[in-house]
Amino acid sequence: TRARIVIVGGGFGGATAARSLRRLLPNADITLVEPNPTYTACPFSNLVVGGTRDISAQAFTYAPLVQTGITIIHDRAIEIDASRKEITLGGGASLTYDRLILSPGIDFRWGAIEGYDQSAAKRAPHAWKAGDQTVLLRDQLAAMEDGGLVVMSVPAPPFRCPPGPYERASLIANYLKTRKPRSKLLILDHQDRFSKMPLFKEAWAENYPDHLEWRGASDDGRVSRFDAASLTLSTDFDDIRADVANVIPPQKAGEIADRAGVADATGWCPINATSFESTLQNDIHVIGDATIAAPMPKSAFSANLQAKICAIAVARLVSDMAPEPTILANTCYSFVTPDQAVSISGVYSNALGQFSSIEGAGGLTPVGAMSNVRSAEAAQAEAWFAAITGEAFG
């Protein structure tokens, strides 16, 4: 009989998994469930916020996947019964599977910052899922008067794209410096240290000394309350009125993970690192941002690679072979100006069901590098974006 593999979520993880399985198991039924007809990519969306990239450059359709013989159902999975191996869709239909791969990305912990709920996000965009929210934040910056205060709130880890808030801060500061020079960005942070911190701090001191201020957790940076009517962010000791507020809320695995019983008390999904199979439910694999895969970061790079390795594991399992461990890697590029970037790379093992860093492999852009190094990194970032979106969406 033909193996039935269902993938829920057509982002960087899910789309890559579907395409990989199509190649690995030409005779299997591969079905991808994804509500949106187009996918809007988060990587490079901070350039859209900063006004130097069009949102249309972020959009990808699923037509090339359909052409390879993947069945795509544009609907939302609303219930998963792991014991019956059955998925219920929003439209009422149901699907059964031999193996299920979940790549639902993140959802937000609404209300974790008091007052920041779905309706507040329409006033103060998070822009942490790309699309309308990205455009809303860009448009609010464009409509702000010169002299305005932009405030960004950064959550406690773990969250999607560890260097993402600081890349965005750089590109917002660049926009203010070049277009609204009397304005300023204030970052209120739940962390005291962050990804690529020395590199960001170097770029900020060099490029945006008058347009960007960062306040860490121990400097009263933790936002606990938000008032949408007055755009006021409250920390322990301060109430700050913003002209534009970008609140990045605390996160958890996409809600369907909870419905499937694969998320634990942390809100994220524990997995066997070798097979990506849930440690909580049999025959359900989880990849991408939804997983607990530290020290791998929640990135599109990680989701894409995890998808390929998970696809190989699933192909072996349905062919009665055991998954085998391998070596994984990740690189996160961050723009510090519209044409300069810095990067961090890591290399990991997934032997014995656990992720671990391979010390001494990987590395960062050096601090104090000449600007042509950072320009070259920006060119590499562009090549990476083309490669990763090509692998996922064709």
Ligand code: FAD
């Ligand atoms: P997603 O790509 O979010 O895909 C999840 C998909 O699942 C979505 O299409 C969603 O519609 C679907 N879905 C959810 N629930 C259901 C359901 N119940 N039924 C059906 N479908 C469902 N990463 C990098 O590597 N490099 C970068 O430079 C980078 N920059 C970033 C900048 C920003 C501002 C942000 C926010 C993120 C950035 N990232 C970057 C991170 C990257 O976007 C994520 O890590 C990546 O998208 C994770 O892939 P995923 O498949 O886990 O989730």
